Amino acid sequence: MASGVAHELNQPLSVIRMGATFLSKMINKGRKIKDEELRTVTEQIVGQVDRASAIINHMRDFARVGIKTTDLDVNLPIKNIIGIFGQQFKVRDIAIELDLDDNLPHIMADSNKLEQVLLNLVVNARHVIEEKGEPGGKVTIRSFSDKGRVAVSVSDTGNGIPDHILDKIFEPFFTTKKVGAGTGLGLSISYGIVKDYGGTIDVKTEVGIGTTFVLKFPPCSNAK
Incomplete structure (x- = not known):
């Protein structure tokens, strides 16, 4: 179970890291980031954050505590x-x-x-x-x-x-x-x-x- 969770979370985290690394390098080098590139990267980051959140929420449901009837x-x-x-x-x-x-x-x-x-x-x-x-x-x-x-x-x-x-x-x-x-x-x-x-x-x-x-x-x- 733990390895499965790690694998699923690693995918969106890798995309987020790649996007953040790209933005950091561009800023450190003083390069202007085109609006289209910035929009694409930020949309990818937001999408992957949503995916990671969905995985975590699913895991909360999977680890249900208490049964309400x-x-x-x-x-x-x-x-x-x-x-x-x-x-x-x-x-x-x-x-x-x-x-x-x-x-x-x-x-x-x-x-x-x-x-x-x-x-x-x-x-x-x-x-x-x-x-x-x-x-x-x-x-x-x-x-x-x-x-x-x-x-x-x-x-x-x-x-x-x-x-x-x-x-x-x-x-x-x-x-x-x-x-x-x-x-x-x-x-x-x-x-x-x-x-x-x-x-x-x-x-x-x-x-x-x-x-x-x-x-x-x-x-x-x-x-x-």
């Missing part, structure tokens, strides 16, 4: 996510289909944390659909009962996950995205959150067809 309707965080981000999918011509069971028992979880999990899955779904580059992409979110447990599934019509990386997707810092496009912590954090609430997260995938993540939680002890 409340009696929760699992459909609530789903509706919140779609209400906030649904327009982004519409603009990208990606359909979102909801199939929610309104009669499910409640679970013990934190709405904000569950929103974090769902947001990560939905954003990943959008990414793989855009990566596939075919029209008619769709994300389907379902809530349903499965053998006495409360289940939520997020399905996409992306390219699916190859077998040789399927067992790595929940590992910290594992990502198939380009350098700088992701920290590789989203799924590992989501896995930890789901486990905190006594749940499980499984993956069903078919290369060329798409992927479905299935979350399952125990119902509240007072649920009928």
Whole structure:
């Protein structure tokens, strides 16, 4: 874990150092820095600072202290996510289909944390659909009962996950995205959150067809 964090942070820090070194040398030599060069270097530095901050914030989430739970309707965080981000999918011509069971028992979880999990899955779904580059992409979110447990599934019509990386997707810092496009912590954090609430997260995938993540939680002890 420590080596992974060091590797991820070293990349933005190296870019920041290069930019700062360039500016320092130009100033020490009394050379005028062109506006375009100055703008490019400062934008790169700011971008890499943001990336380093994102990595640190992800690590804070990964090292969660304490578990906050409340009696929760699992459909609530789903509706919140779609209400906030649904327009982004519409603009990208990606359909979102909801199939929610309104009669499910409640679970013990934190709405904000569950929103974090769902947001990560939905954003990943959008990414793989855009990566596939075919029209008619769709994300389907379902809530349903499965053998006495409360289940939520997020399905996409992306390219699916190859077998040789399927067992790595929940590992910290594992990502198939380009350098700088992701920290590789989203799924590992989501896995930890789901486990905190006594749940499980499984993956069903078919290369060329798409992927479905299935979350399952125990119902509240007072649920009928």
